[in-house]
Amino acid sequence: xxxxxxxxxxxxxxxxxxxxxxxxxxxxxxQPLVYLLVFGGVLGGxxxxxxxxxxxxxxxxxxxxxxxxxxxxxxxxxxxxxxxxHAMEAWLLxxxxxxxxxxxxxxxxxxxxxxxxxxxxILIRLVLGLAPAQPVLALGAIVFGAVAxxxxxxxxxxxxxxxxxxxxxxxxxxxxxxxxxxxFYTWDSxxxxxxxxxxxxxxxxxxxxxxxxxxxxxxxxxxxLLPAGGLLILAGLAGLADCLFRxxxxxxxx
Amino acid sequence: xxxxxxxxxxxxxxxxxxxxxxxxxxxxxxEGETFxxxxxxxxGKTTLIxxxxxxxxxxxxxxxxxxxxxxxxIRRRMGVVSQDCTLDPHLTVRRNLSFxxxxxxxxxxxxKRRIDEAxxxxxxxxxxxxxxxxxxxxxxxxxxxxxxxxAEPALLILDEPTTGLDPEARAVVWSRLRAGAAAGxxxxxxxxxxxxxxxxxxxxxVIEQGRMADGDSDALDAWFAKAAAHA
Numbered sequence: 098x099x100x101x102x103x104x105x106x107x108x109x110x111x112x113x114x115x116x117x118x119x120x121x122x123x124x125x126x127x128q129p130l131v132y133l134l135v136f137g138g139v140l141g142g143x144x145x146x147x148x149x150x151x152x153x154x155x156x157x158x159x160x161x162x163x164x165x166x167x168x169x170x171x172x173x174x175x176x177x178x179x180x181x182x183h184a185m186e187a188w189l190l191x192x193x194x195x196x197x198x199x200x201x202x203x204x205x206x207x208x209x210x211x212x213x214x215x216x217x218x219i220l221i222r223l224v225l226g227l228a229p230a231q232p233v234l235a236l237g238a239i240v241f242g243a244v245a246x247x248x249x250x251x252x253x254x255x256x257x258x259x260x261x262x263x264x265x266x267x268x269x270x271x272x273x274x275x276x277x278x279x280x281f282y283t284w285d286s287x288x289x290x291x292x293x294x295x296x297x298x299x300x301x302x303x304x305x306x307x308x309x310x311x312x313x314x315x316x317x318x319x320x321x322l323l324p325a326g327g328l329l330i331l332a333g334l335a336g337l338a339d340c341l342f343r344x345x346x347x348x349x350x351x
Numbered sequence: 352x353x354x355x356x357x358x359x360x361x362x363x364x365x366x367x368x369x370x371x372x373x374x375x376x377x378x379x380x381x382e383g384e385t386f387x388x389x390x391x392x393x394x395g396k397t398t399l400i401x402x403x404x405x406x407x408x409x410x411x412x413x414x415x416x417x418x419x420x421x422x423x424x425i426r427r428r429m430g431v432v433s434q435d436c437t438l439d440p441h442l443t444v445r446r447n448l449s450f451x452x453x454x455x456x457x458x459x460x461x462x463k464r465r466i467d468e469a470x471x472x473x474x475x476x477x478x479x480x481x482x483x484x485x486x487x488x489x490x491x492x493x494x495x496x497x498x499x500x501x502a503e504p505a506l507l508i509l510d511e512p513t514t515g516l517d518p519e520a521r522a523v524v525w526s527r528l529r530a531g532a533a534a535g536x537x538x539x540x541x542x543x544x545x546x547x548x549x550x551x552x553x554x555x556x557v558i559e560q561g562r563m564a565d566g567d568s569d570a571l572d573a574w575f576a577k578a579a580a581h582a
Contacts, residue, residue, distance in 0.1 A: 105450055182437075183435040
């Protein structure tokens with residue numbers, strides 16, 4: 098039963114993307130294209146230490162940003178619809194536990210964020226001519242990122258009493274994720290304490306895992322830190338999202 | 352009395368530890384019975400409906416539906432029409448119903464049949480593929496009722512179901528609810544309208560300042576006389 102409801106949510110998100118195709122095109126194509134043209138096309142030729150191009154470093158980071166933004170748009174859209182259009186009330190009346198419902202929301206957002214990440218990989222190939230040496234691992238990293246960011250934005254939207262107050266939390270979450278999360282540089286290039294801070298950001302794990310698949314830098318992927326830290330981050334986000342979601346919705350507040 | 356479908360024992364609800372919305376409300380609704388909750392705005396009807404539909408937890412007392420207290424199991428047998436429009440604005444009428452039917456696990460062919468039936472019952476065939484934001488308030492209300500009926504619930508909970516409907520649409524909804532009641536569905540509905548309560552309900556409770564009183568004929572007369580005086 099929960100699987101069917103999870104599927105229903107994924108279908109709902111896909112349907113919404115088809116209905117609002119302009120927004121979907123903007124998220125899936127236009128946004129990554131702008132990032133790729135600026136950081137990959139304009140600045141990408143800059144040589145970095147070790148002889149590679151900056152494009153190889155920044156392209157995986159751009160995928161991480163795209164996956165993050167897509168998860169934010171989908172989760173934010175669901176909470177906005179749920180709050181401003183009262184749809185959350187109807188969703189909570191479904192025959193599923195709060196934990197199962199959280200899983201359904203995350204499943205819907207994960208599917209869309211995965212599609213955004215996969216589209217970004219294709220755009221990187223088309224615009225910069227770069228392809229991951231291990232495409233399956235690259236997709237695995239995108240799945241990790243999609244789940245992690247979906248959970249993160251569920252936390253951001255359930256932490257405040259209403260989604261109307263989520264702006265502050267979102268700014269607090271997204272800015273460090275973009276700029277301390279190894280999207281525009283490698284983890285190796287950071288000194289203490291910044292490399293320690295970067296380990297708290299899901300973007301770091303996604304960017305570094307993708308960099309390894311593009312053979313841009315081994316960095317974090319060279320040791321056990323990447324899988325161990327990634328799993329720890331995922332478990333922490335899942336636990337916190339579960340706790341906050343149930344606290345917020347076991348007694349309907351809106 | 353038949354087996355109770357809804358059982359509320361000493362239910363109370365206090366918001367933010369200060370505002371007491373419900374105070375020791377107790378009543379039972381037997382399986383197949385239609386029970387009306389009458390009350391003015393702010394009397395506590397919506398809070399009571401939300402507690403009955405498992406959306407809210409009472410701060411005191413106990414709610415048992417079909418002998419169960421587990422929300423997930425209860426919701427499987429329940430259809431709810433809330434006071435506000437709770438339709439998904441990004442989906443069409445048909446897709447709203449389809450999403451809900453998927454939620455309740457209706458298999459493909461049955462899902463389609465039930466959706467077509469629900470649309471036909473409430474005269475919604477013409478707007479099946481319309482976007483929700485293009486519908487009038489009354490039509491949205493009918494879509495919500497169609498959605499609540501989709502999974503053939505054993506318990507139907509409706510918060511002011513005919514608010515915003517014209518007399519013709521109201522008559523259609525009444526006839527659907529009567530048909531549901533005749534088929535054995537237990538119905539709990541809140542309303543402002545005496546004619547609605549009298550037309551649909553086997554029993555009525557009057558709620559005032561969070562307290563529930565039996566709605567016998569004298570109590571109803573007194574309540575409506577008071578409401579008319581306030582108006």
